[in-house]
Amino acid sequence: MSTNIPFHRIKRVAVLGSGVMGSAIACHLAQCGAEVLLLDLPSDEGPRDAIAAGHLKKSLKGKPSPIYSKRFAARIETGNFDDDLSKIAQCDWILEVVVERLDIKQQLFEKVEQHRRPGTYITSNTSGIPMAMLVEGRSDDFKAHFCGTHFFNPPRYLQLLEIIPAPHTRQEVVDFFMAYGEKILGKQTVLCKDTPAFIANRVGVFAIQALFHTVQDMGLSVEAVDKLTGPAMGRPKSATFRTCDVVGIDTLVHVANGVAQNCPDDERAEVFGIPSFVQHLVDKGHLGSKSGQGFYKKVVQDGKKEIHALDLKTLEYNPKQKVKFATLDAAKQVDDLKARTQLLFQGQDQAGEFYRRIFADVFAYVSHRLPEISDEIFRIDDALRAGFGWELGAFESWDAVGLEAGLKACADRGLDVAPWVHELVASGATSFYSAADGKRTCWDVASKTNTVIPGQEGRIALALLDEDKTVWSNSGTTIQDLGDGILNIAFHTKMNTIGAEVIEGLNKAVDLAESDPKWRGLVISNEGANFSAGANVGMIFMLAVEQEWDELDYAIRMFQNTTMRLRYSGIPVVAAPHQLTLGGGCEVCLHVDKVVAHAETYVGLVEFGVGVIPGGGGTKEFVL
The missing domain is CATH 3.90.226.10 (2-enoyl-CoA Hydratase; Chain A, domain 1)
Structure with missing residues (x-):
């Protein structure tokens, strides 16, 4: 990514909202060299800045740490909206990270406009509210310099930064944040369309929801699924259910409900319906790590700590059980992830059936998301790798199992694949990705040709060298x-x-x-x-x-x-x-x-x- 705007233009950033994400983003900006003004509501008791200061203190004590070194926290100044909002006039970038409610964000932006210097960048960390709605009633200059900058939690460790242009955003603003996010913030920046849940959450949450329904159908346990969907298939150690506990089950439900409500024409809309066992946890307030229990909980028995897992049928917690699958045993001998993915997909036991079902669901779904959420294949894969920790994106996984094998798995599940995939096969192509002259290429749906993926200039990929x-x-x-x-x-x-x-x-x-x-x-x-x-x-x-x-x-x-x-x-x-x-x-x-x-x-x-x-x-x- 390139921009004509110098990166040193961003010296001071105002982060509006000091909750879990706001404080963590402030830490990341500070460790990347920016001076940060972290604001939140004024406190009714004690110092006026107690809310922002308290949230930051709690964040700095978190594990894993949100910041490389505590000394970088000295770059963060805390304050409150009533007394310190005027200080944003000295900031080069204003980043909103308040509660995910349109009315509250709009009210804050109205106040921001009273103090913001013309030309100052302003962005929102919203996870799905349409950009056009956020800037209703704002000035032309505000709209021209506004876009979405969606960080993923925790910002230090998850690389994804989704950039979402609003209808009136200047192209130079988009280009700047695409480049600044990559070069200065160390992010995988992904250009998104302004569609519900953008790219990563739209596909990633679908994958989790589809897996939930498959688990119910197949009668698999929480422990079994986390064994199957962890490092063996190139996913984080926290796998599926443990990841849901860490992120927050209520967060997952919020995104799923948002897609269900805002995408009524989605061909798999029913998948975003909340399974009974998930709704049970939400109703009980068992939201994962934040509440002390979710799909897992820690218990003390005979003076020893144990991890118990939720039985999805009885909805009771039981000691974790060891699980074993022949396909997983065979996969342990294969270091290459692409070869291992193919082996898992071809398994002849229950694990193999599980893999074919969950891969088919994702393959068919992502095929229909072009051009709805993205015009390019690689952006979807970039978002899933950087935002959900997948080592192989959806289309990369499809390449690993084989294009024809993936199509057959979809057909066996009764899932329709988008016409452009059949056009790809008819062209004689055998994969979505390839390499040429040390550069990675992918199939371009619009031109029906392989094109070089942009942004590789100045980079060397050892795996792609001739x-x-x-x-x-x-x-x-x-x-x-x-x-x-x-x-x-x-x-x-x-x-x-x-x-x-x-x-x-x-x-x-x-x-x-x-x-x-x-x-x-x-x-x-x-x-x-x-x-x-x-x-x-x-x-x-x-x-x-x-x-x-x-x-x-x-x-x-x-x-x-x-x-x-x-x-x-x-x-x-x-x-x-x-x-x-x-x-x-x-x-x-x-x-x-x-x-x-x-x-x-x-x-x-x-x-x-x-x-x-x-x-x-x-x-x-x-x-x-």
Whole structure:
């Protein structure tokens, strides 16, 4: 995404509303460099700013933390609407995050317009109120600089930022927030149409609702569904029911009811009806984590804490039961998610039937959402990955199981697929996505051709590089030519742990870079879930158990020599860690010339936790 408006235009942001989302958004803006004015209603008791200050304090105590470092909270000033609203005149962006009621938002915007400088950006975090309704009665300048900026909770950890233009929004405003959200706020920005629930919630909540009905039909338990819909299929560890508890069951019901009311012509409108077991929880006030119980609850028995799960038939809580499926057992042996998704889809037990049903529901549904909620396939997938934590979006999952197989599953369920999908098949295409010249392409419904997905300029996707860019590889690493004389070595062992194959690859990368003058530098990076979970402790443990002291000494020396090669190599070495960067992964970073770390990098020498002293030079580096 690109914009002609400089990012430094945003120096001070007013966040109007300090609830769970308002405070968390304020924290994220502050840690990204902005000064923040956080306002809420004046308090009837104590200091006038007590509501905003109290909400912020509670948010800062939350786990996981909404902010990288508590010191960034000093950039947040709290206040109240009555005494401090005039301060928005000094703000460059005004972001509304009050309760999801049209009348309250409109009343606040009327007051905002009395103090807002012309040209100041103003946006709403609404999760579904139409943009046109929000700006009714506002000035032309207000309307021209207004759009939706829908963050997902928690803002620090969920990447999605939906940008929703209003009818009179200037294109330059949309372009700015698409680029600012990505480059400064670290978000996956997704351009949305102003339709009910926008993109992520429209499809994501449908997927959950359809799953609820399938669970009822198949008689599956809460525990079984969360086992099936977690990491095995590339979804968060919280899976389905635990995610509902965390987000809030009332929030899910609110979005589902909103779609049901505002989309009467939706071909699957009945799916948004609330199942009896969900309505039971809402009626009881059992809304998930916020109320202490939902689909799960913690109990104390005989002085021990236990997790009990809701029985969807009796509506009573029982101790969690272990579940087992042959298809899941087989999937454990497959690391590649696309291959694993196909295996799950083809399963011949109850799990396989479950997967075919839930995938078919989503496949058919998303096919009909074009062009209603988006003109492009990739925007729907981007929204689901970034907003719901799916590793594969809906169309990417369809590609994984196979286009024809997905169509058959839909037909078996009696679900109609949009005509454009049949046109895609008739064209001879076998997938929604492909790659060309190192760029990702997808099927464009309007032009009926494969087009390059925008926004890839200035980016390098290792997985999309042509085969001739691979310089060398072994079972655990791949060395690729990034262009401009730069080599990259990527690890692809389990959790990118460092064993003999990674050490061999690192030495080979330095050998190549130093031996040929065409190479000017080396990058150590990968596209896995983690940079590296450290050395292969299992291998070290086995060598110790078997008392193979010479081999253990050799392995440690090889790793030490390798990290020292990185330190004293004749070419610059840059490491780009992300997420887990532990033990040996940390030691690799300690020895390179430059570290360019992702904001969410968890780095450290954790070997002491398993009774091992860091052996790759990390102890020495900490002393120095």
